[in-house]
Amino acid sequence: MHASRITLLPIIALGLIAAALLAACNGDIDDPDISSNLVAVAAFNPTSACVDVDGEGVDTNGDGTVDTQTFTSVQQTVTLDSRMRGSASSNLNDVIFNQVTIDYQMTAGGVPPQRTETITVTVPAGGTADVDVTTVLGADIPTYFSLNSRGNIQLTFRGHDIAGNPATAVGWTAVEPATVCTGN
Secondary structure: OHHHHHHHHHHHHHHHHHHHHHHHOOOOOOOOOOOOEEEEEEEEEOOEEEEEOOOEEEOOOOOOOOOEEEOOOEEEEEEEEEEEOOOOOOHHHOEEEEEEEEEEEEEEOOOOOOEEEEEEEEEOOOOEEEEEEEEEOHHHHHHHOOOOOEEEEEEEEEEEEOOOOEEEEEEEEEEEEEOOOOOO
């Protein structure tokens, strides 16, 4: 009886080790339902969304007086950066993003409605790609923005890799209201 316990001890220990390793495995690493290409928002250029809240005066009837304001949309270039998760890169891991959701997270001032835009950008496996995104619509500025506006804009990119697995990337840019913006 004593000898059989000694023989079972290594088997039990091996079973416990196998169970611990199985529990420690991250299902996302080899998950066939999500892309192995982890794409992150690496940078915004300009680094924040400068919103010119007073717009530009326009003389629409030619009488020499300003009779309306025009507001310029804010466009930023977003750099997307790819890192492979656990597997070698291949063309099947390239990610194609086809939409971006722009969501305003304001702590002061008005909150423009969330919107989703169609885009097309391919992020090569292990590489980077840039895409221009209109983060603030000119038409939203007089209604939702003032010099007191504060908050962030969240951009959520959605798409898939060439193999068809879904992919997302999320990034934030700050809202900076001003009476004059340079670089937008």
